[in-house]
Amino acid sequence: MKLITAVIKPFKLDEVREALSEIGVQGITVTEVKGFGRQKGHTELYRGAEYVVDFLPKVKLEVATPDALVERALEAIEKAARTGKIGDGKIFVYSLDEVIRIRTGETGESAI
Amino acid sequence: MKMLQNLIRALGLMLCLALLASPMSQALAQSPAVAAKAESSADAKADAKADAKAEEKADAKAEDKAQASDPKAEAAPTPPPPNKGDTAWMLVATLLVVMMSVPGLALFYGGLVRAKNVLSVLMQVSTVFSLIVVLWVIYGYSLAFTGGSPFIGGLDKLFLAGVTADSAGATFSKGVYIPEIVFVAFQATFAAITCALIVGGFAERVKFAAVLLFSAIWFTFGYIPIAHMVWFWDGPDAISDPKTLESVTAAAGWLWQKGALDFAGGTVVHINAGVAGLVGAYLIGKRIGFGKEAMAPHSLPLTLVGACLLWVGWFGFNAGSNLEANGVTGIAFINTLVAAACGLLAWSFGEWMSKGEPSMLGAASGAIAGLVGITPACGFVGPMGAIVIGLVSGLAALWGVGGLKRLLGADDSLDVFGVHGVAGIVGALLTAVFAAPSLGGAGIFDYVANTASADYSIGTQLWIQTQAVLVTVVWSALVSLIAYKLVDLVIGLRVSDEQEREGLDVASHGESAYRL
Numbered sequence: 001m002k003l004i005t006a007v008i009k010p011f012k013l014d015e016v017r018e019a020l021s022e023i024g025v026q027g028i029t030v031t032e033v034k035g036f037g038r039q040k041g042h043t044e045l046y047r048g049a050e051y052v053v054d055f056l057p058k059v060k061l062e063v064a065t066p067d068a069l070v071e072r073a074l075e076a077i078e079k080a081a082r083t084g085k086i087g088d089g090k091i092f093v094y095s096l097d098e099v100i101r102i103r104t105g106e107t108g109e110s111a112i
Numbered sequence: 113m114k115m116l117q118n119l120i121r122a123l124g125l126m127l128c129l130a131l132l133a134s135p136m137s138q139a140l141a142q143s144p145a146v147a148a149k150a151e152s153s154a155d156a157k158a159d160a161k162a163d164a165k166a167e168e169k170a171d172a173k174a175e176d177k178a179q180a181s182d183p184k185a186e187a188a189p190t191p192p193p194p195n196k197g198d199t200a201w202m203l204v205a206t207l208l209v210v211m212m213s214v215p216g217l218a219l220f221y222g223g224l225v226r227a228k229n230v231l232s233v234l235m236q237v238s239t240v241f242s243l244i245v246v247l248w249v250i251y252g253y254s255l256a257f258t259g260g261s262p263f264i265g266g267l268d269k270l271f272l273a274g275v276t277a278d279s280a281g282a283t284f285s286k287g288v289y290i291p292e293i294v295f296v297a298f299q300a301t302f303a304a305i306t307c308a309l310i311v312g313g314f315a316e317r318v319k320f321a322a323v324l325l326f327s328a329i330w331f332t333f334g335y336i337p338i339a340h341m342v343w344f345w346d347g348p349d350a351i352s353d354p355k356t357l358e359s360v361t362a363a364a365g366w367l368w369q370k371g372a373l374d375f376a377g378g379t380v381v382h383i384n385a386g387v388a389g390l391v392g393a394y395l396i397g398k399r400i401g402f403g404k405e406a407m408a409p410h411s412l413p414l415t416l417v418g419a420c421l422l423w424v425g426w427f428g429f430n431a432g433s434n435l436e437a438n439g440v441t442g443i444a445f446i447n448t449l450v451a452a453a454c455g456l457l458a459w460s461f462g463e464w465m466s467k468g469e470p471s472m473l474g475a476a477s478g479a480i481a482g483l484v485g486i487t488p489a490c491g492f493v494g495p496m497g498a499i500v501i502g503l504v505s506g507l508a509a510l511w512g513v514g515g516l517k518r519l520l521g522a523d524d525s526l527d528v529f530g531v532h533g534v535a536g537i538v539g540a541l542l543t544a545v546f547a548a549p550s551l552g553g554a555g556i557f558d559y560v561a562n563t564a565s566a567d568y569s570i571g572t573q574l575w576i577q578t579q580a581v582l583v584t585v586v587w588s589a590l591v592s593l594i595a596y597k598l599v600d601l602v603i604g605l606r607v608s609d610e611q612e613r614e615g616l617d618v619a620s621h622g623e624s625a626y627r628l
Binding site for chain 1: 406407408409467469471473474477513514515517518527530
């Protein structure tokens with residue numbers, strides 16, 4: 001089992017969610033985050049004062065997948081979130097030790 | 113420190129007590145008259161009507177004779193009752209100016225500060241407004257709008273003594289009166305918004321008690337004398353020949369005597385407050401992190417809502433300053449409309465060209481700058497003059513919050529000087545230019561000939577306006593300097609670094625605006 005964490009452009013969230021649903025991913029967790037990478041920030045001007053905004057808004061999503069689905073899930077996210085411009089984000093993959101469904105107590109891949 | 117805070121609270125309490133005492137003292141002062149009225153009405157009701165007419169005739173004849181024999185003894189004829197339309201308009205205008213402060217200015221300023229300080233600014237504007245309204249009726253009106261010296265009025269109307277529902281207030285037209293009490297209320301809102309405007313200069317770092325004490329001192333020694341110097345006169349009714357014109361003028365305020373034109377408060381309100389705010393920004397010092405940390409406005413929609421309330425309220429401010437409802441009121445109205453639009457366009461296009469993007473904050477600020485610019489001119493210039501004044505004011509204020517601000521090096525947090533000071537000065541000077549009849553203006557009204565004066569010199573008037581501007585700048589700066597120093601000694605101007613970082617909402621008022 002793997003935990004996939006992706007940081008993407010906020011307006012790409014719906015496309016990524018659809019792409020993941022299509023390959024059979026059952027659930028994702030989404031957080032609104034801020035950060036910077038190579039894209040860097042931008043400047044805002046209020047009357048005479050100029051401010052550099054370092055941290056840009058992004059969306060972070062977390063998906064737990066069985067091993068069989070990992071490759072296709074990564075491909076789906078990568079394809080759906082790509083614009084080709086700087087700032088498209090990153091995907092991180094972690095190995096996942098255990099999953100427990102709280103309601104039933106199921107564990108392992110059947111709990112995903 | 114605790115003791116000093118208690119002192120301020122005690123002063124507030126004393127003020128409340130003085131308030132309680134004032135109606136009593138007024139009641140005492142009026143009681144003989146009331147008693148006399150009651151007696152006469154009880155005794156002489158029956159034959160009063162019959163006698164009254166005969167008496168009036170006799171009185172009138174006697175007055176005529178007295179006037180003929182001795183022209184100096186001016187028998188004051190009883191003024192005609194106020195016109196209901198004028199009175200209604202002035203009440204509405206007063207209400208509009210109230211709306212400019214609460215909530216207009218409060219929201220305009222509130223949106224411009226960081227989220228941790230929004231309540232402190234709303235609170236400062238509302239409380240200063242309330243405080244000044246009270247001080248105005250206690251002693252402000254008397255010191256500003258009664259005769260005395262050319263620099264300050266007297267105490268004849270302390271606690272509004274003698275100002276009743278029947279008191280007549282002069283306008284700018286002979287034989288036209290409004291209830292004096294309505295004029296008192298109208299002017300109260302001007303004094304209050306002027307003091308509230310200053311808050312923008314030192315927002316986000318000042319002690320609440322310091323704001324209140326400073327406002328009371330500055331109102332008394334800064335606002336009142338300038339209002340008296342620029343606006344006080346006895347009204348046009350006594351003027352019939354050059355001699356009476358001279359005597360009426362001699363009894364007026366110093367800058368009025370000089371012929372300074374300020375229709376609705378370019379000097380009295382905007383330059384005055386702008387300078388006081390700038391001096392405050394210098395003396396209180398920059399906000400922690402100024403120039404390094406982001407201090408972007410926390411809610412521009414709030415700022416636009418506030419700006420629009422100011423915008424709409426300004427029609428009461430400017431057109432109301434004609435004190436009656438007639439054609440000149442209409443002129444002031446359309447000039448206000450046009451200048452605000454031109455200010456917005458000038459700032460937006462100026463910003464678009466120089467910075468690459470026209471911002472919403474710029475548009476709102478431009479409209480305010482245009483409104484400030486037209487304020488001293490609104491009843492004197494024509495609509496085409498208003499276009500130029502609006503455009504120049506918008507561009508000047510754009511420079512005021514940018515190039516000039518960097519030049520001055522003060523952290524005038526919400527640009528009181530950059531917008532109100534700069535556009536106020538531009539407007540006061542351009543009034544001299546566009547009041548000229550040759551440029552579509554109304555010129556100067558000659559109350560002897562009862563028509564606009566034929567000769568108008570732009571140069572002469574420009575010099576008079578310049579003097580009025582300089583007097584206001586110097587006087588306001590001087591009073592502000594002393595007032596801030598005094599407040600600093602007594603209670604201290606600035607909150608602690610820790611409180612400033614935490615935000616004034618929590619540190620000074622124990623509440624926060626938004627729960628996330």
